[in-house]
Amino acid sequence: MRSWIQAFFTGDSLKMRAMRGSMITFLGFGGTQVLRLAGNLVLTRLLVPEYFGLMTIVQVVTTAVQMFSDTGVHVSIMQSKRGDDPLFLDTAWVVQILRGALLWVIVTALSGPAAAFYDQPELAALLPVASVGLLICGFRSTKMATAGRHLALGRVTLIELSTQAICLVILALLAFWLRSVWALLIGGLVGQALNTLASHLFLPGHANRFRLERAAFGEQFNFGKFIFLSSTLGFLLNQGDRAILGKFVSMSELGIYNIGFFLATVPLMLTRQFGDRILIPLYREKPPSAGAENRVKIRKARLGLTGAMLVLSLFLAIAGDWLIRLLYTEAYHEAGPILVLLALSGMPFIISNAYTGLYLAAGRSRDLTLQLSFTAAVQMIVLYTGVKAFGLLGAAIAPAIVAMISYPVTVYFARRNKGWDPGLDGGLALAALLGAGAVMLWIHPEIVSRL
Incomplete structure (x- = not known):
């Protein structure tokens, strides 16, 4: 020891x-x-x-x-x-x-x-x-x-x-x-x-x-x-989301949204930090295309990092509304539902984000650009439509919709770089879906009606 x-x-x-x-x-x-x-x-x-x-x-x-x-x-x-x-x-x-x-x-x-x-x-x-x-x-x-x-x-x-x-x-x-x-x-x-x-x-x-x-x-x-x-x-x-929201909601509502966003996106931001500081060097020195041993090491790293961030997202979804009420004054309490929904809808992006390091470590930034092009186009359409129709609620649920639509494109480029791991992605997605369902059905069934 x-x-x-x-x-x-x-x-x-x-x-x-x-x-x-x-x-x-x-x-x-x-x-x-x-x-x-x-x-x-x-x-x-x-x-x-x-x-x-x-x-x-x-x-x-x-x-x-x-x-x-x-x-x-x-x-x-x-x-x-x-x-x-x-x-x-x-x-x-x-x-x-x-x-x-x-x-x-x-x-x-x-x-x-x-x-x-x-x-x-x-x-x-x-x-x-x-x-x-x-x-x-x-x-x-x-x-x-x-x-x-x-x-x-x-x-x-x-x-x-x-x-x-x-x-x-x-x-x-x-x-x-x-x-x-x-x-x-x-x-x-x-x-x-x-x-x-x-x-x-x-x-x-x-x-x-x-x-x-x-x-x-x-x-x-x-x-x-x-x-x-x-x-x-x-x-x-x-x-x-904030660029579009700023056009359709008041500055006070945007400020409240930003409070919920700040807390809800901590797991996704931490995932990106791990990607930049840990996964890029790991992919560079142990490329998955070089053999099964490297793929096992990448899988273990992804499982530990991504699994931990999904657990953190679920915790924020479960306790988020209570945390907002405990920590902030009444003027900011409506950030609670935003925090819950954003924490849940951001989980699919946490799972797929690891592939960014795969492209960059191999020097294939073109693949990342093409993948993000599709995802960004989908997101702007979903966000604009959702915010215009539903306001803050539309912005809060948009990430999950976008991630599901864009995942097949992520798979295409990950396979091109010999780094796609369907077993790991599927297992993590199932765990996230079960956790999100439990939160919405039993813990916060009223949360959508508050937005």
Whole structure:
């Protein structure tokens, strides 16, 4: 036992690095969510739901521009054979900075049209200031990506938690003093600046310099051109509900929806964290196409990670309404039904999300782009139709409908990459269906009527 513990903390095998990475990712993400929840509880007692709705639109616009221009720098460093080459890293850093500056300009230019589209004049002033954060993040060190490449996530996690804790204290003080949406905006900028500074000062690795190599740029561009498209589609998948809701519901309703969304999507967000930090390196070093032994290892990793996230989703669905009533003031209680339904309807995406790492580890970002194209198109149709007809209820149940329609396309591309596992997918889906049925039939049969 003692030798196993020592190997766990010091071993350099892929298994031990993956296990350490899983533990650190879980603890780091858990710590992040605890801090976010604590900050949320304080801020919702100082600020009205309308301010959270406005910030949701600000985040939708800035995230849209950011993802519509994603060059895949982080993933490129993790995937490339030159991922540890200083010149390759410097080229990635320069491209990242130039992109941040361009995003700053674009968001500022879009602030007026966005204010008019959502009929919220405040956005014309909020968005140009918020876009400064995109410029700040452009200077973030590539040491972050290098740490992810080698599953050395301890310091990265510590930096993220420390900067977030400081940011939340600043946010609470600003909210108490200003009592306006500007407290949320300024606090967010401070957090981005602290994180960027810490990435240079407290991580080991190559110190970035302003250098640009044509070959490195060419490799990153060729890899990133499909990442750009898949990120654009990723925005539609991850932010499309709030982008559409902002047009059809009030800012107060959107703020309440965002509270439920924040809690309900914790399992899916954690699944994506595991995918980026654990499954991509695992797929890269143990590709399932190389033999049955690799497929068994991938299956065990997926079963442990995905199974845990499905259990977490069911817990949130069972206890979600009670948690909202316990933790939040009455003004936010309608987030309870949203939390329950979103936790249930997000489970199919948790099951299929693992295949993203399969494509990226093999350098086949084109397959991911084509798969996401179909899924995004389906989601926008389902969301628009559902929100227009049923409002918040339509947005809450849309993920499950979209996941079921798009799964055959996921299967097609997973089979092309020799990584589809029908037995595991089927078993997890059956467990999720039985759990969701129990929640809706016996625990929360009245939940739909409250929306």
